[in-house]
Amino acid sequence: MNQLPDFDPYQLLGVDASADAATIDRAYKARIRYVHPDIAGATGLDETKRLNVAREWLLDPDLRAELPPPTAPRRDRRTGSPPPTAAPPPTAAPPSTERPPRRPPPPGWERSQRRRPAGEYDPFEDDPLTFDYGSRSDELRAFFDSIRSLSDDERARVTYSLGDEPPLFFGVFRDTISEQLWARSRALSDAIPRVWGEREDEHPPLLFPRGRVFGNGAVVADAYAQWLLLGDAIRQRTRDADALADLASRCTSPWESSVGHARYGPYQREVTAFLDDAKGLSVNAAERLARAWGRDMGSYLYGRPGEDWFPGSLDHPNPILVSARLAAVDASRIEPPEGLSFEQFNGFRCGLRLTAHMLALGGASEPGRDYLRPWREALDDSPSFLDRARWGMPLG
Numbered sequence: 201m202n203q204l205p206d207f208d209p210y211q212l213l214g215v216d217a218s219a220d221a222a223t224i225d226r227a228y229k230a231r232i233r234y235v236h237p238d239i240a241g242a243t244g245l246d247e248t249k250r251l252n253v254a255r256e257w258l259l260d261p262d263l264r265a266e267l268p269p270p271t272a273p274r275r276d277r278r279t280g281s282p283p284p285t286a287a288p289p290p291t292a293a294p295p296s297t298e299r300p301p302r303r304p305p306p307p308g309w310e311r312s313q314r315r316r317p318a319g320e321y322d323p324f325e326d327d328p329l330t331f332d333y334g335s336r337s338d339e340l341r342a343f344f345d346s347i348r349s350l351s352d353d354e355r356a357r358v359t360y361s362l363g364d365e366p367p368l369f370f371g372v373f374r375d376t377i378s379e380q381l382w383a384r385s386r387a388l389s390d391a392i393p394r395v396w397g398e399r400e401d402e403h404p405p406l407l408f409p410r411g412r413v414f415g416n417g418a419v420v421a422d423a424y425a426q427w428l429l430l431g432d433a434i435r436q437r438t439r440d441a442d443a444l445a446d447l448a449s450r451c452t453s454p455w456e457s458s459v460g461h462a463r464y465g466p467y468q469r470e471v472t473a474f475l476d477d478a479k480g481l482s483v484n485a486a487e488r489l490a491r492a493w494g495r496d497m498g499s500y501l502y503g504r505p506g507e508d509w510f511p512g513s514l515d516h517p518n519p520i521l522v523s524a525r526l527a528a529v530d531a532s533r534i535e536p537p538e539g540l541s542f543e544q545f546n547g548f549r550c551g552l553r554l555t556a557h558m559l560a561l562g563g564a565s566e567p568g569r570d571y572l573r574p575w576r577e578a579l580d581d582s583p584s585f586l587d588r589a590r591w592g593m594p595l596g
Contacts, residue, residue, distance in 0.1 A: 202263060209254035210270040217270055221259055228255045230323050233389070321383040328391035333384050336429050340388065343425055344395045350459065357458035359401055359417040360529050361522045377433045388429055392422040420454045427451035457517040465523030470559050475530060477579075478552050483539040485579055490540070490547030492574035524560040531556035551575055 210217060213227040232251050235244035257263045321331065333340050350358070374382055396418040427448065438444045464471040481489070531552040536545055555575040 202266070204266065205250075205253050205257060207250060207254075208270060209257045209267065212250060212254045213258065215258070219258070224255060224258045233386075321387045323386075323390055326387065328387040329394065331384070331387040331391070333388065333429060334380075336384075339428055340391075340425060343421075343428065344391065346459075347392075347395045347421055348398060353463040354459050354461070355399070355401065355417060356463065356529075357461060357522050357526055358420050358455065360526050361420055361454040361458045361517045362416070373430065373434060376437050377430065381430065381433055384429060385426060388425055389422060392425055393418045396421055420458070423451045424455040454517050454522075457519045457522045461519050461523065463523070464527050464560050465520050467523070467560050467562055471523075471527045471556055474556060474559055475527075475534070478531065478534050478556075481537055481579075483537045486537050486540045486548050487544060488578035489551045489574055490544035492578040493547035493551040495574075520561060524557045527556040527560035528553040547574075551578075 210219075213219075213224060213231065215223055215227050219227075228251060232248065235247040235251070237245050237248060257267060321328075329344065377385075401417060431448065431451075434447070435444060438447075462468045532549060534549075534552055536548050540548060551574045554571050558571050
């Protein structure tokens with residue numbers, strides 16, 4: 201049996217005994233963002249552990265059943281005091297000529313009368329979509345609308361435009377910007393996921409060799425929006441022009457490399473035709489591809505020595521590299537034909553991924569033409585394909 205926590209999970213998350221999973225998850229996310237070690241440093245480690253334990257116990261029906269009922273009523277988030285309780289029913293009293301006392305103020309009146317500092321953000325009371333972002337309010341709300349108007353292909357490009365890490369955690373600038381600007385930054389971090397989540401992404405992130413495709417469109421959009429909000433303040437505190445240009449590129453290039461481009465870029469037709477062919481492969485053709493991959497690339501699972509699995513870096517994405525990554529993502533979703541042995545799955549999928557990636561880059565080129573060899577030799581022996589691949593000419 202799991203040991204009961206030494207605190208009240210209900211009270212820590214600020215929920216009551218009837219809270220459902222969605223309510224618990226929202227309460228957990230609202231609190232963890234301010235105490236996570238990435239934001240609060242080592243001082244937030246203990247509180248993060250307690251929040252994780254509370255969430256685990258309240259989301260697991262079996263563990264939740266072992267908990268005693270909440271030991272104390274929910275406390276006001278600002279004053280820390282319990283909410284006012286109902287007064288006992290009045291007892292009969294003889295008629296009086298005295299003036300009756302004034303009706304007590306409604307619950308929460310004192311909190312509503314408290315004067316909040318200008319620019320303070322309360323995630324429980326403020327709507328981040330209508331929050332005052334100062335001089336950037338109109339620009340940021342226009343950006344919210346641009347997120348809503350993305351095409352399905354543009355959303356897919358945004359989702360897969362990152363490499364293995366997000367571009368920046370803006371918490372590192374907390375000590376260098378004003379409290380008011382930091383409050384706006386936190387409100388913006390709440391607004392972007394809400395706007396992005398108004399529509400569903402086409403697919404969840406996939407796993408790749410050499411690390412994870414980050415696969416979170418809200419992260420890309422948040423980095424771009426945060427730079428719109430904080431860029432001027434950061435420029436005033438950064439003397440290194442090269443570092444500033446690098447930071448601006450990391451925050452803006454994933455978004456700018458995704459919006460306004462076709463799914464597979466200028467080689468849309470070539471990649472689409474290849475994916476259609478790959479979906480109809482017979483078992484024999486799939487086996488030939490897997491064997492060709494094992495022969496040419498098998499000793500280096502992720503590519504040739506000293507090279508990344510994907511030629512080209514996505515630390516600073518450009519449109520053609522985003523197209524190539526999304527082509528590889530779509531090739532990864534092609535199911536092997538029935539009858540292909542499990543041992544050949546990896547060679548089959550790697551061969552498809554790499555071929556789609558190279559075709560989206562414009563076909564074979566030095567040194568990339570070697571990456572097309574498994575598909576070319578196993579499945580495509582047409583003279584036009586061989587000639588273009590042999591001489592490194594783009595497919596067109």
